[in-house]
Amino acid sequence: MIWKKSDEDNPPSQTLIQPPPQTSAPRSQPPSAKERALIGSSIKIEGSLSGGEDLFVEGRVKGKIDLDQHNVTIGTTGRIKADIQGQSIVVMGEVEGNLYGSEQIILRKSSKVRGDLFSPRVSLEDGSDFKGSIDMTSKPAVEAKPSQKDIAAVKPLSYQAPKQDKSGEKV
Amino acid sequence: MTLNVPRETVVSPAVCKSLGLKALLDTVRGDQSYSILDLGPALEENVRFWSQFSCRLHIQDFYRSYRERKAEIEPEEELEEAALSVLLPFSDETVFDIILAWDLFNYFDLQELGVLVQRLSCWCRPGTKLFALISSLPNISVSPTMFRILNREQMIHEIPTQETRPCPRHQPRDIVRLMARFTVSCSFLLRQGIQEYVFEFK
Numbered sequence: 001m002i003w004k005k006s007d008e009d010n011p012p013s014q015t016l017i018q019p020p021p022q023t024s025a026p027r028s029q030p031p032s033a034k035e036r037a038l039i040g041s042s043i044k045i046e047g048s049l050s051g052g053e054d055l056f057v058e059g060r061v062k063g064k065i066d067l068d069q070h071n072v073t074i075g076t077t078g079r080i081k082a083d084i085q086g087q088s089i090v091v092m093g094e095v096e097g098n099l100y101g102s103e104q105i106i107l108r109k110s111s112k113v114r115g116d117l118f119s120p121r122v123s124l125e126d127g128s129d130f131k132g133s134i135d136m137t138s139k140p141a142v143e144a145k146p147s148q149k150d151i152a153a154v155k156p157l158s159y160q161a162p163k164q165d166k167s168g169e170k171v
Numbered sequence: 172m173t174l175n176v177p178r179e180t181v182v183s184p185a186v187c188k189s190l191g192l193k194a195l196l197d198t199v200r201g202d203q204s205y206s207i208l209d210l211g212p213a214l215e216e217n218v219r220f221w222s223q224f225s226c227r228l229h230i231q232d233f234y235r236s237y238r239e240r241k242a243e244i245e246p247e248e249e250l251e252e253a254a255l256s257v258l259l260p261f262s263d264e265t266v267f268d269i270i271l272a273w274d275l276f277n278y279f280d281l282q283e284l285g286v287l288v289q290r291l292s293c294w295c296r297p298g299t300k301l302f303a304l305i306s307s308l309p310n311i312s313v314s315p316t317m318f319r320i321l322n323r324e325q326m327i328h329e330i331p332t333q334e335t336r337p338c339p340r341h342q343p344r345d346i347v348r349l350m351a352r353f354t355v356s357c358s359f360l361l362r363q364g365i366q367e368y369v370f371e372f373k
Contacts, residue, residue, distance in 0.1 A: 126215045129213070133228060134218060
């Protein structure tokens, strides 16, 4: 008999094949690096987004996106009015706000961006409609901030009410 | 049966040597940080080229913004101070070390250029370089050429459309008068009938 997930409530006896040891409660572990949250094209969010997994946005977000240890992708239908912090930021849709990429920022040809870019590596494809500045003088501001790795690691994607949010301010 | 030929057809891009660009870059040092205003559109090659320097690159795509504003808001409006504050939204404290005007001067008359240059001068310090290409040909493309930097002395001239318009053919004496707060650091006449200028703010 092989131990199955459905047997969790009735653990198998010692004589049966054991499941791999678990160092902590499985349901509280952070999602793997390949997991990502999706904000669909019909979704509108106003407020502050943060969390511990990659994010793909096809909808509308107004406020702030703070995923400085994870990748943020703005899809072709994504419409963002927010500053974005991420490890790698890829834009295919529209963004009005500053982008802080601790590793890289990529503006695809379908992108329209109004704001400033802060990242050690910036790639801009022809056809990208970009107006703003690209800071290539130093490390991005996000790297200078205290690490939020521990917080992000245990925090699922969360939503903060707009009244607590001061996003939209230029940094 | 008729063929639908697009009205705007990209002309084959040409690789051109640019002595003006070389002269400009000869003044750029690897151990300093630069603030660069690029009045042209965002181009992949140019961002990649400037990324080898420590710099902050401000991309404004000035002509397109100007055309959009003129078409949508005030069609009869000339380029004036109020419009510039929208098109070039920089604070008075801003200082640029290099301004890339490309061939923008070919798309405005001297009066409009006077307003533009006066505004740009607010963000210059002594030594600020301004790079411009001024055509002496009778006609130019209806939209500014896209200049893609290949290396320190070569650029691709990419003319976005075959449609042409008359060129104002600004005379050197008018340009010198226009740029009264600048000196001509160097100037080169290219075979294509384009004069490259590197101006330096006094």
